[in-house]
Amino acid sequence: MIRLSMAGTGAILLDAAAxxxxxxxxRRIWAAARALGGAPSVVQAVPGVNNLLVTFDALHTEPDAVEQLIRQAWAAAAAEEIPAREVEIPVTYGGAFGEDLALVAKHAGLSEEATIAAHLAGRYSVAAIGAMAGFAYMTGLDPRLAVPRRDTPRLSVECRAVVVGGGQAGVMPCTAPSGWHIIGRTTLPLFDPHRPDPGFLRIGDTVRFTRVA
Structure with a gap:
């Protein structure tokens, strides 16, 4: 059962989480987004994690018409298999590069080395891109490392910080505020506005983290 709600005057949020x-x-979210993205009355269809934000021109389109489109697209959507790339992200863990590693280890009831091993063992999938340009929400995090996000976000988390928050993993594509926990850093640039495709990671990618000696 999906839930639809207005998100401002020109957007509707489809929540499919159960x-x-x-x-x-x-995968069904991805298929619905692809179908809705081609509709004349839709400005954007943006996949989230088990949700989908559909924006439209509220001056020329009635919300009821967009809601009907969303329901039709969802009913017709089959779980979509997107060709996945295998991507490796090298990480230096802990120390000056991972100031929250000890906190995450304590939450998990593990040593810092065991926490690193658990992070490395994950097989991650890019579920959605959002929050900031190039930021990939990755599923597949070991449940023991699922630390709630900080009550008070840091005002600045450095570009390329490797982070965990809730049940997801991520890498900061730029320096920005964040409530996620920093466990390491990569040298891999995740976002470059000068590239034809600025974001390095794409929806559906499979990601493995590797440790830099």
Whole structure:
């Protein structure tokens, strides 16, 4: 059962979550986004994690018409398999590069080395791109490392910081505020506005983290 709600005057949010993250639901989100993206009355269809934000021109389109389109697209959507690239992200963990590693380890009831091993063992999938240009929400994090996000976000987390927050993993594509926990840093640029495709990661990519000696 999906839930639709207005998100301002020119957007509708489709929420398909029914508990923990579901990969099949996410693939269906991707399919619905692709279908809605071609509709004349839709400005954008932006996949989130088990949700979909559909924006439209409120001056020329009635919300009821967009809601009907969304329901039709969802009913017709089958779980979509997107060709996935295998991407490796090298990480230096802990120390000056991972100031929250000890906190995450304490939450998990693990040593810092075991926490690093658990992060490295994950097979991650890019579920959505959002929050900031090039930021990939990755599923597949070991549940033991699922630390709630900070009550008070840091005003500045450095570009390329490797982070965890809730049940997801990520890498900061630029320096920005964030409530996620920093466990390491990569040298890999995740966003470059001068590239034809500025974001390095894409929806559907499979990601593995590797440790820099």
């Amino acid at each position: 508990g923990p993250f579901d990969a099949a639901t996410q």
